[in-house]
Amino acid sequence: MQFTNIRMGITKTDQFTNKQNSIATLAKAIGHPARVAIIEYLLKVDSCICGDIVNELPLAQATVSQHLKELKNAGLIKGSIEGNAICYCLDEKALAKLQNYFENIAKHLEKKKSKCC
Amino acid sequence: MQFTNIRMGITKTDQFTNKQNSIATLAKAIGHPARVAIIEYLLKVDSCICGDIVNELPLAQATVSQHLKELKNAGLIKGSIEGNAICYCLDEKALAKLQNYFENIAKHLEKKKSKCC
DNA sequence: ATACAATATCGTAATATTGCAATTTACTAA
């Protein structure tokens, strides 16, 4: 038949709840090892990072900048200009949201204790 | 200059740790609202689901099947043949891994109480 | 065998992601 859907390839965001989309957006942002590494680095240094993120990663400057942008868009990190560099740090609220979400799931699973499979 | 890198567009998995890749894989699988909806449905019904997942989602059967495959590949769900249907349920270990990961992050952030930004 | 069901796979179109060189932007320092 070969009819062509104009929306082919686009995620059907409007068919799901805001909460589902919100969790998916956060998870998607974490869904790349470079971005996991960035998050872990920001966590490790125990303060904001001004400048040396690029040197920490095995990727080109343009690529790192792109990953930082995605983390920022998802709301996982915040960045503020600090002289000649940019100061990045983790957004507690976004990470708390994920922590809550998975804790809730874990609790539910604990209660039901896999009745099958 | 326009030189062509044969590996352009491929994630540089080998440049990151196993743990980082593992978390990224799990997060990526959750990074789509349809897959979040599937996980929440499996959680809600409080037992394995044999058959009615397709009817629960606003997507074509082929699309749902594809999403289930991705969740399975990531290790988030398990499926076993149950007569004429397939019985799906959540994998506790994978979800516990995520729960642990974010709990750890939350604890670290709690301690440091954002010294900047 | 035949018909029916549920699920998987194939093929394909549209869009998104990943990565980097080159360039631009924005600030610092001399």
Add this chain to the structure above:
DNA sequence: TTAGTAAATTGCAATATTACGATATTGTAT
């Protein structure tokens, strides 16, 4: 003003994802 540094943006190539119709597969009835 000029040079230097840090980060963002642009442009593009390669690959991945999303979605669905069509078809194949697998198991259950009759």
